[in-house]
Amino acid sequence: MEREVAIVGVGWEGFQPTTPHYSYKELIYQAAQKAYHNANVDPRKDIQSFVTVAEDFIEGTSIFDEYTPDQLGAVLKPMHTITGDGLHGLITAYLMIRSGICKIAAVEAHSKASNIKTLSQITHYALDPMLNRPFEFHPDFIAGLEMARFLHEAHITPEDCALVVQKNRRNALENPSAPYGFDYRLEEIQDCQPVAYPLLESHIAQPADGAIVVVLASREIAESLTVEPIWILGVGWCNDMYNLEYRDWGHLPYVTKAAQMAYHQAQIQTPSKKIDFAEVDDLYAYRELMSLVALGLISKHELPDALKMGKFHSTGQLPINLSGGSLGMGNLLEANGLAKLVEAVLQLRGQAGKRQLSFPHIGLVQSWRGIPTSSAAVVILASS
Amino acid sequence: MNSNPYVPVVSLTEDDFSNGKVLFRHDKLDARYAWDTGIAIGAFLGGLKGGVILGSYCATCRKIVTPPRIVCEWCFRPMRRLVQLADTGRVNTFSLCYVTWDVKRISEPEIPAVIEIDGASPGHGFLHKIGEISPTEVHIGMRVQAVWKPAAERCGSITDILYFRKL
Numbered sequence: 001m002e003r004e005v006a007i008v009g010v011g012w013e014g015f016q017p018t019t020p021h022y023s024y025k026e027l028i029y030q031a032a033q034k035a036y037h038n039a040n041v042d043p044r045k046d047i048q049s050f051v052t053v054a055e056d057f058i059e060g061t062s063i064f065d066e067y068t069p070d071q072l073g074a075v076l077k078p079m080h081t082i083t084g085d086g087l088h089g090l091i092t093a094y095l096m097i098r099s100g101i102c103k104i105a106a107v108e109a110h111s112k113a114s115n116i117k118t119l120s121q122i123t124h125y126a127l128d129p130m131l132n133r134p135f136e137f138h139p140d141f142i143a144g145l146e147m148a149r150f151l152h153e154a155h156i157t158p159e160d161c162a163l164v165v166q167k168n169r170r171n172a173l174e175n176p177s178a179p180y181g182f183d184y185r186l187e188e189i190q191d192c193q194p195v196a197y198p199l200l201e202s203h204i205a206q207p208a209d210g211a212i213v214v215v216l217a218s219r220e221i222a223e224s225l226t227v228e229p230i231w232i233l234g235v236g237w238c239n240d241m242y243n244l245e246y247r248d249w250g251h252l253p254y255v256t257k258a259a260q261m262a263y264h265q266a267q268i269q270t271p272s273k274k275i276d277f278a279e280v281d282d283l284y285a286y287r288e289l290m291s292l293v294a295l296g297l298i299s300k301h302e303l304p305d306a307l308k309m310g311k312f313h314s315t316g317q318l319p320i321n322l323s324g325g326s327l328g329m330g331n332l333l334e335a336n337g338l339a340k341l342v343e344a345v346l347q348l349r350g351q352a353g354k355r356q357l358s359f360p361h362i363g364l365v366q367s368w369r370g371i372p373t374s375s376a377a378v379v380i381l382a383s384s
Numbered sequence: 385m386n387s388n389p390y391v392p393v394v395s396l397t398e399d400d401f402s403n404g405k406v407l408f409r410h411d412k413l414d415a416r417y418a419w420d421t422g423i424a425i426g427a428f429l430g431g432l433k434g435g436v437i438l439g440s441y442c443a444t445c446r447k448i449v450t451p452p453r454i455v456c457e458w459c460f461r462p463m464r465r466l467v468q469l470a471d472t473g474r475v476n477t478f479s480l481c482y483v484t485w486d487v488k489r490i491s492e493p494e495i496p497a498v499i500e501i502d503g504a505s506p507g508h509g510f511l512h513k514i515g516e517i518s519p520t521e522v523h524i525g526m527r528v529q530a531v532w533k534p535a536a537e538r539c540g541s542i543t544d545i546l547y548f549r550k551l
């Protein structure tokens with residue numbers, strides 16, 4: 001397996017439902033200075049390229065890339081912004097290092113969800129203006145459609161999805177950075193307002209603010225900077241089509257393709273045997289289950305039993321979303337992927353505190369850009 | 385209608401749109417935001433409400449910038465000290481705008497200008513506008529002073545300064 005690029009530093013600020021004490025720039029700066037300290041680098045001298053991820057409508061500023069350099073120490077340095085999840089940004093930085101363009105790069109993603117007063121309207125605007133928007137449904141209807149078809153095909157029940165909510169919000173209790181930790185009983189999760197049948201309000205990750213910065217380096221630099229580089233073994237990304245009419249509603253083929261790309265690079269033939277833990281998309285509880293199937297970490301048929309046996313619990317055979325996931329840490333918008341990546345890095349370094357697994361070697365991180373997208377990114381990491 | 389015999393052209397009129405002869409779809413984005421001002425810009429806006437202009441000092445670069453920030457963009461060290469600056473300065477650059485933001489032509493131009501504030505390091509200041517002056521008189525390097533809104537009307541906004549006028 002290749003060990004060419006490593007994660008040498010992570011820093012984050014938050015996560016919290018609101019962060020009135022900082023502007024978004026100050027929030028990012030806090031994450032950046034922690035990441036640079038963690039990586040033992042000076043951004044002005046050492047970091048050769050910077051990548052941020054952001055979406056203009058979410059920021060409320062057109063051409064938001066203009067607003068990103070100063071809080072990262074990237075003024076008058078190579079830097080660009082892409083519209084994607086943090087994992088897309090991470091993969092971009094990885095590719096720059098692999099291509100030899102630079103040896104040290106930083107990636108940033110953030111959420112100031114609390115500053116957006118009409119978030120569902122912004123999401124609504126991601127729908128096709130001619131064919132889908134005129135119905136004026138609340139955008140969560142798409143999750144309702146997808147969940148209904150998945151439950152139908154996989155013989156999963158809403159109660160099974162409640163198990164995911166329960167697990168992730170309990171996991172979050174052990175994560176000091178996760179604001180939505182709670183020890184719910186199953187009936188409390190199920191006794192909740194429906195949003196878009198069969199989706200309940202309790203199945204949806206609530207918005208949170210936060211910023212995350214990750215520093216990557218080439219092999220020789222990584223080994224000189226730290227005794228615990230976390231190696232990137234494989235990366236993959238994929239998009240399906242935008243339109244709602246022709247989707248394969250019961251499956252996530254784009255997640256499968258992204259994962260296959262990453263597995264191929266990492267030379268992993270049987271992911272369910274090789275992967276020790278995973279941080280996967282759980283913006284809606286059912287998505288965690290759909291993603292696990294799409295990633296090839298479990299088959300549809302094994303899923304109901306695996307859930308009941310607690311296979312994905314922190315003490316189970318394949319711990320999933322030990323961080324608390326998005327249900328526990330909050331929906332950090334384009335920063336969701338990096339929040340999950342931070343957890344994987346901490347686990348592989350042995351720095352995950354009370355939720356630390358014993359000696360994990362390989363972790364998988366997967367993210368999705370939320371409804372209505374069909375956009376996936378996968379990164380496979382290994383400890384030294 | 386078809387004035388060119390070689391190319392079949394159909395002209396459209398305003399009526400064709402309003403009578404539904406041409407299909408199109410209107411939509412309007414309801415995008416609303418409330419940005420946290422944070423430590424540095426929060427202090428700056430609070431200062432304006434109190435009638436003062438604040439900057440911040442970088443002990444590493446020995447530089448004062450305004451509006452203030454919590455990190456120096458050049459050395460990436462924290463800027464921990466706020467300093468009160470004068471409400472006077474010098475025009476770094478300006479323009480005379482004869483078209484408003486919503487594209488209306490005007491005969492008396494609006495005059496945006498970048499003002500280097502006295503007490504800040506050279507080249508540092510902020511965007512504002514110039515008033516009480518004939519457009520032909522404005523020039524680069526012109527000394528100016530802030531004209532403030534009455535204290536009771538100030539609300540912690542960049543527009544708490546009405547404009548800068550020639551000193």
Ligand SMILES: [Zn+2]
Nearest residue numbers: 442445456459
């Ligand atoms: Zn400085």
